Amino acid sequence: MKNLVIANWKCNPSSLKEAKNLFNLIKKQSKDIKKTEIIIVPPFIYLPFLKGLDLGAQDCFWEDKGAFTGEISPLMLKNLSCKYVIIGHSERRKYFNENNEIINKKIKAALRNNLIPILCIGEREEEKKKKKTKKIIREQLENGLKDIKKANLIIAYEPIWAIGTGNFCDFEIAKEIKNIIFETLSKIFNKNNLEKIKIIYGGSVNFKNASDYIKKSEFNGLLVGGASLKSQDFVKIIKSIEKLNNIKFK
Ligand code: 13P
Numbered sequence: 133m134k135n136l137v138i139a140n141w142k143c144n145p146s147s148l149k150e151a152k153n154l155f156n157l158i159k160k161q162s163k164d165i166k167k168t169e170i171i172i173v174p175p176f177i178y179l180p181f182l183k184g185l186d187l188g189a190q191d192c193f194w195e196d197k198g199a200f201t202g203e204i205s206p207l208m209l210k211n212l213s214c215k216y217v218i219i220g221h222s223e224r225r226k227y228f229n230e231n232n233e234i235i236n237k238k239i240k241a242a243l244r245n246n247l248i249p250i251l252c253i254g255e256r257e258e259e260k261k262k263k264k265t266k267k268i269i270r271e272q273l274e275n276g277l278k279d280i281k282k283a284n285l286i287i288a289y290e291p292i293w294a295i296g297t298g299n300f301c302d303f304e305i306a307k308e309i310k311n312i313i314f315e316t317l318s319k320i321f322n323k324n325n326l327e328k329i330k331i332i333y334g335g336s337v338n339f340k341n342a343s344d345y346i347k348k349s350e351f352n353g354l355l356v357g358g359a360s361l362k363s364q365d366f367v368k369i370i371k372s373i374e375k376l377n378n379i380k381f382k
Pocket of ligand 1: 140221290294295296297298334335336337355356357358359
């Protein structure tokens with residue numbers, strides 16, 4: 133199983149020229165990467181112009197077409213050769229009131245169009261303080277994946293307090309959460325399907341802490357925000373993961 137390194141550019145950069153430039157630098161500097169899967173998730177409007185690395189979208193609507201002003205459908209994304217779609221990112225839950233029910237509809241729509249959903253889950257700071265992390269994680273998985281029995285899927289654990297703060301999650305704690313995610317998924321999916329699901333970490337990942345989430349916490353990859361906007365930092369993260377793979381495959 134290849135480890136994933138995913139760049140979530142969020143609402144950046146502000147011009148196509150900058151987007152192409154960043155993309156091409158990452159592509160050039162990572163041309164020797166063989167055992168790590170690199171996925172770039174830019175704003176929708178840049179998707180048709182970026183070629184040569186796997187692409188994902190940051191969200192999608194739950195219908196394929198129709199009178200839904202302003203929405204981007206999973207069918208449109210599929211037709212743009214997009215492979216992945218982030219669903220339920222905490223910023224969408226917070227600023228656009230997306231709840232587990234909406235997220236469930238979006239996951240189903242993505243799967244119906246053969247896109248691989250990257251379902252984001254994670255607890256808020258006050259939930260962590262009240263020791264509600266396990267409960268939140270289970271609820272987000274059970275409700276977000278309601279009535280889904282078979283899925284090619286990625287789960288991203290992104291504790292909200294760790295996003296954009298520099299305050300990344302302790303590796304041991306992250307490992308415990310990864311195990312809770314796996315246990316919860318094993319109640320939803322059969323063994324065959326379970327083996328295909330990747331569980332990744334996101335939240336203040338940088339080139340210093342990246343490899344420990346694979347080595348110590350046993351995640352299958354990383355979802356990177358801020359550090360994916362600087363090509364050198366992002367490529368350093370990719371290379372630190374590729375190095376681990378080299379050790380593992382020897
Ligand atoms: P940061 O890496 O900037 O903390 O963002 C994480 C994130 O939200 C990725 O989806």
